[in-house]
Amino acid sequence: MTIRAIRVIPCLDVDEGRVVKGVNFVDIRDAGDPVELAARYDEQGADELVFLDIAASSGERNTTVEMARAVAEQVFIPFTIGGGIRTVDDARKLLMAGADKVSINTAAVKRPELIREISREFGAQCCVVAIDARSSPDTASGFEVFTHGGRTRTGVDTVEWAKEVVRLGAGEILLTSMNRDGTKDGFDIPLTSAISEAINVSVIASGGVGTLDHLVEGVTDGGADAVLAASIFHFGEHTVAEAKEAMQDAGVTVRPSGR
Amino acid sequence: MNQPRLAILDYGIGNLHSALKGFDHAGADVRLTAEAADIEAADGVVLPGVGAFGPCIDALRNRGLDEVALERVASGIPFFGICIGMQLLFGGSEEAGGHTGLGVFDRRIVRIPDGVKRPQMQWNVLEYIDAGHRMFTGLGDDAWMYFVHSYSAEPGDDVLATCAYGGDLVAAVARDNVWACQFHPEKSGRNGIRILENFVAAAKAA
Numbered sequence: 067m068t069i070r071a072i073r074v075i076p077c078l079d080v081d082e083g084r085v086v087k088g089v090n091f092v093d094i095r096d097a098g099d100p101v102e103l104a105a106r107y108d109e110q111g112a113d114e115l116v117f118l119d120i121a122a123s124s125g126e127r128n129t130t131v132e133m134a135r136a137v138a139e140q141v142f143i144p145f146t147i148g149g150g151i152r153t154v155d156d157a158r159k160l161l162m163a164g165a166d167k168v169s170i171n172t173a174a175v176k177r178p179e180l181i182r183e184i185s186r187e188f189g190a191q192c193c194v195v196a197i198d199a200r201s202s203p204d205t206a207s208g209f210e211v212f213t214h215g216g217r218t219r220t221g222v223d224t225v226e227w228a229k230e231v232v233r234l235g236a237g238e239i240l241l242t243s244m245n246r247d248g249t250k251d252g253f254d255i256p257l258t259s260a261i262s263e264a265i266n267v268s269v270i271a272s273g274g275v276g277t278l279d280h281l282v283e284g285v286t287d288g289g290a291d292a293v294l295a296a297s298i299f300h301f302g303e304h305t306v307a308e309a310k311e312a313m314q315d316a317g318v319t320v321r322p323s324g325r
Numbered sequence: 326m327n328q329p330r331l332a333i334l335d336y337g338i339g340n341l342h343s344a345l346k347g348f349d350h351a352g353a354d355v356r357l358t359a360e361a362a363d364i365e366a367a368d369g370v371v372l373p374g375v376g377a378f379g380p381c382i383d384a385l386r387n388r389g390l391d392e393v394a395l396e397r398v399a400s401g402i403p404f405f406g407i408c409i410g411m412q413l414l415f416g417g418s419e420e421a422g423g424h425t426g427l428g429v430f431d432r433r434i435v436r437i438p439d440g441v442k443r444p445q446m447q448w449n450v451l452e453y454i455d456a457g458h459r460m461f462t463g464l465g466d467d468a469w470m471y472f473v474h475s476y477s478a479e480p481g482d483d484v485l486a487t488c489a490y491g492g493d494l495v496a497a498v499a500r501d502n503v504w505a506c507q508f509h510p511e512k513s514g515r516n517g518i519r520i521l522e523n524f525v526a527a528a529k530a531a
Contacts, residue, residue: 068490069450070441073447092432110516138342139346142346142511142514142517143512143514164343166340166343187376188376189376190374190422191376191446191475201530237446238446266443267444268442268446291442292444321448322467322469325468
């Protein structure tokens with residue numbers, strides 16, 4: 067009656083249109099070429115890709131638009147670009163260049179109407195709101211929204227914010243645990259399940275993946291609709307195909323690699 | 326070696342370039358155009374679309390492309406509606422207060438039932454009703470496609486395939502020269518490109 071296929075999403079950091087922080091496939095020519103890396107993940111069975119633009123200044127962002135165009139010409143799976151999107155016009159440039167979705171974070175917290183504007187203009191399906199959350203006893207759910215890459219407290223309750231962004235038109239939530247990000251200790255399951263249960267749009271779990279079991283737990287225990295990871299894929303520890311096999315072995319439905 | 330010419334109807338909305346790149350990759354001489362002469366000269370016409378039904382049908386009508394599209398459908402040349410472009414070919418949609426469509430297919434576009442997340446934003450596997458249709462040439466039994474939609478077509482006897490999401494949702498329909506699919510073949514990897522190639526082949530043969 068319903069197939070719920072969990073998406074596996076490698077995440078790539080980009081700066082000035084190049085993938086940074088290293089992606090070490092043994093046999094590629096150029097570890098910074100977003101097209102080459104995207105094609106490789108596509109071959110492995112990645113369901114989508116997320117590119118996070120870490121560029122500090124907006125002057126560098128035109129190269130990100132060029133990157134979106136280059137990826138869209140060669141790679142025929144959906145991809146999202148996030149980082150530094152502040153206006154409808156920022157979103158338009160990326161979408162017109164070929165990105166399927168844009169992800170907004172700090173700018174949405176500063177001015178929530180931006181979510182409504184992007185959703186109205188381009189549809190909820192391309193409006194991803196990224197939420198960075200950290201444990202905090204000062205909020206009702208125990209999770210507080212942070213901005214600026216996890217450095218700035220907002221005092222906002224993460225569950226309440228998730229409900230609000232959906233009300234404003236977010237089509238998907240990219241949920242990152244700042245407690246777990248970079249730790250390889252696994253997703254923050256209480257956070258992931260609190261958000262998954264609170265809203266009716268898809269939730270991408272992010273932050274902390276160190277093993278394939280962690281990916282499975284994000285779904286079976288956290289209720290996520292998609293799982294995002296960076297380092298376990300980038301350094302050849304695991305392929306996306308292996309991640310999907312682990313999911314299938316655990317009884318989680320995925321699009322099999324190569325299909 | 327001569328490539329069939331495809332016209333993608335450019336009604337100024339959303340990202341139509343993905344469809345352009347996809348058909349280019351699939352071997353067509355493809356252009357994004359709102360010029361009636363270009364569209365009439367093409368061997369096949371594509372009506373893409375993303376976002377919401379209302380703004381899309383309004384934009385199509387404001388440019389007079391609704392009549393051009395209907396004329397091309399009637400001419401018998403291969404015509405392909407994708408995602409919202411498929412929905413526009415129906416009689417109307419209940420999205421956002423209701424809108425009238427082009428009426429090539431006489432049913433309505435209705436909201437995906439409650440009980441599942443909306444939009445359906447995932448890959449889903451085609452359940453063939455007419456596996457022998459040319460849209461599916463070269464695809465196996467396990468053809469996964471990328472779906473992003475909150476509304477879907479009412480069922481009918483022109484349905485080629487469905488997908489399971491809160492029930493059997495219409496994934497693809499066809500009648501005579503008109504093909505349409507709810508999923509995004511241009512974003513569905515190798516299988517999706519195969520569908521675009523199948524349409525290019527139909528345009529070439531026409």
